[in-house]
Amino acid sequence: MSRNWKTICQLNDIPAQGARVLKRDDGDDIAIFRTIDDQVFALVDKCPHKGGPLSQGIVSGRTVTCPLHNWNIDLATGQACAPDEGCSGHIPVKLEAGAIFLALD
Numbered sequence: 001m002s003r004n005w006k007t008i009c010q011l012n013d014i015p016a017q018g019a020r021v022l023k024r025d026d027g028d029d030i031a032i033f034r035t036i037d038d039q040v041f042a043l044v045d046k047c048p049h050k051g052g053p054l055s056q057g058i059v060s061g062r063t064v065t066c067p068l069h070n071w072n073i074d075l076a077t078g079q080a081c082a083p084d085e086g087c088s089g090h091i092p093v094k095l096e097a098g099a100i101f102l103a104l105d
Contacts, residue, residue, distance in 0.1 A: 003092060003103040011038060011098050019055040019064070021045055022102070030091055031055035032100060033064060033075050040100055041075035042093040048073075048086025 014034040022030040031045040052068030063072045072081040078090040092103035
């Protein structure tokens with residue numbers, strides 16, 4: 001199955017250890033994260049605990065900390081880190097020649 005990749009922004013549009021939000025009318029907003037070493041991840045912008053905006057959290061390594069109740073979420077999978085349980089939706093993302101693409105199938 002081929003993916004429908006959509007260009008979202010440039011890597012430099014997102015600060016290192018920061019995030020940007022892709023607002024969507026037809027679904028949940030998507031948070032796009034950039035790590036200190038320029039890895040890019042995308043999650044539904046809702047913590048699995050109480051729906052806090054993950055895009056406003058603190059990125060550290062490959063996790064983001066929810067700004068509401070300090071849950072840590074794995075950026076690669078969307079899974080809450082133990083002992084917490086739950087998952088934010090993960091969106092496939094790729095970086096090519098400085099451009100960030102999301103699979104919005």
